[in-house]
Amino acid sequence: MSSQQNSYQDIVNFILDNVAKLCKQPRDILSEDTLLATVGVDSLNAVLLCGKIEDEFELEIEPIVMFQYKTAKDVANALINMNQK
C-alpha cells in the first residue's frame, strides 16, 4: 500500500485494530480520541505498533511518536503531515 492512497480513516482504523490486538483490549472501547498510554501502549507495544505501521503503509515512524501524539487521531494526522513533507 502506498502512503498517497491512505486516508486518515485507514490509518486510524489500522492503529486501533492493532492496539486492540497488542494490548488485548476489546476493539469497540477504542476510539480515535482514546489516550493510547491508558489502554496499554507501553514502549514495547509502541515499537511493535510502529513496525506494523511501517510495513502496512510504507511510512517511516519513530516509536516515540506514539507518546508525543497521544491518540490515534493525533498520530494519524502527524503521520500524514510528516510524510507529505
Place this chain on the structure above:
Amino acid sequence: MESDEMSIGANSQNGFASNPNMKIVADYNVALQVLKSEFFEIPNLYNYLERLEQATGMSFEMSRCFVNASPFFLENERHKLLRQVAVGFLSHSKLKRWDSFFSEQIKDIINDLPGDRDFDLVANVGMPIFDKIARPLLGVYPSNRKDFDRIATVLQRMVEPMLPLKQRIQSEADFRNLINMLEEATVEAGPGCDNRVKGLPAASLLEHVQMEKPFDQLTCYAFVTAMYAALAPLVQTAVNMLALIYTENSGRAISAAEFDAQFDRFLHLATAPKYIHRIALKSTAIGGSHFSKGTTVLIDIQRAVVTSPENKQISRHMDFGFGTHFCVGAMLSKRILKELVPLFMQRFPALNAHQKAVDTELNVAYAYKFYSVSPVAASY
C-alpha cells in the same frame, strides 16, 4: 569561530517530556535521591528483549548476550561481577602502568594532524582515540578493524529508550558480526603473524578476562566490545571540549594553566551523555516530585547541577553519574582529556571552523557528526 549551535542543555528533550511515562529530572538533589534509592533501577533491557522475542517470534539472542555483558545495562549480582572486573582493570594503580603508553599515543594522534590544511576534529582527533588507545588497552583486535569500528563505535544508540524494530533487528545482526570478527581474528592470528601493538606495559582487558576466566569466551568478547563502545562518550566529549574552547575564545587556544584552572567547567559543558536513565520500581515521592511505578526517569546531566553562590561555579554535577553505576572510565577519561586537549592547543594556537554538523540521529548524547577546522598558525 561562529557560536556553537549545539545548545547543550537547552531544548534537548526530544519529545520525552510529553510522554506521561517519562519524567525529566533537572534538580541535582532529586537526581541524587533517585540514584541513591533502591526503588529506581536501570531500565531492564534484557527483559524487554525477551518480551520482544515473545511478541515477534524473532531471536535477539546476541543482543541479550551483549546486554548481559555490559555493566551499564544491569543490576544486582551480575552487575557487581562485571563492574568489579572493569573497575579492577581501570583502577588508578593499573592505569599508572599505562601512563607512558597513553602519552605516546596521544602525541601520535596530535602529531598526525596536518598543520597546513583542513581536518575534521571527529575523524582525526576523536575517532583515533578508539584505535590508538582503546584497542590496545582493551585488546580489541577484530579481523576487520574498519568494519568493526563502524559498528562498535555507535553501539551507544542501543540505549535509546525505544529503538524502532528495524534498527533492533539490524543491531542483532551487528552484534553477531562483531563477535564473528573477534573470533575470526583469534583463528587467523597465529603466533607472530598479526599487527597488534607490541611491547604493551600490561595485559589488555581481553587478556585479563581470558586469564582470570570470570566468564565464558563469548561473554569475554561481548564484554570487551561493550567497554570499547563505552569509550564513545570520551571521544565525543573530547571533540565537544575542543570545539567549546576555541569557540569561546574566538578561534584561539588558551594556556595550559588556564585550561587546568577551568577543566571542570569545560568538562561539564562538553560532556556528551544527555541523560542518566532509571525506572521507578514503585510509586515514590522525592522532594515534591512524584514518580509513579514504571516511570522512566531521565536525569538531565546539563541541568542537574549545584552552583556555588559565591563564585557561580558548578560545585556538584552528575557528569559521570553517581553511586553504584558511577562511570568506571571517569579516571581514564580525565587522564586522556587533560593531556590531549592542551597538546592540541599547543600545536594549534588558532583555528578556523568551517563546516560542522550535530549528530541529530543520536538522542542520547550531544555529539558532532563532523567538525572541520583549518589551522591558522602552527607552532611547529
